[in-house]
Amino acid sequence: MIHVLYFASLRERLDTESENLALDGAATLGELKKKLATRGGAWAEIFTGGELVLGAVNQEMAQDETPVNDGDEVGFFPPVTGG
Template sequence: MTIRILYFARLRDVLRTGEEELALPEGTTLAGLVALLVARGGDWAAEFGGARVFRAAINQDMARPDDVIPAGAEVALFPPVTGG
């Protein structure tokens, strides 16, 4: 299955991309996707595998690590937003 990943704010800047399409096995969870991104190493591992905080949404709904990503989904990854 193929999904579309959107990167926002700090993530877009550090990773030098705003979006990508990625093929994943059926049944992949958000945690599984994050593990694949961490495995890329470098900035990917620093942003998704370390102490950096980020949020995720699947098809514009906030997501948890154990949520399964459906085929054709849009996954948004972004830093927490502060208000003021």
């Protein structure tokens, strides 16, 4: 089981701030994104619709190839800009 957090506009669009989720074979951050996209609707738009979604595993910036293991905390957030 992993703990997934959704930040900023993702939280609003998905109407959830966090959830506990079984990996069910998802071994990398990219595979987890694909799994979330199968929920359809906004989930598919966000995780496979060509939007840039950043991820972190255990509060460290991560790439799609980053392994995800039981007990990890995964965060997803949109890119941020500042000025």
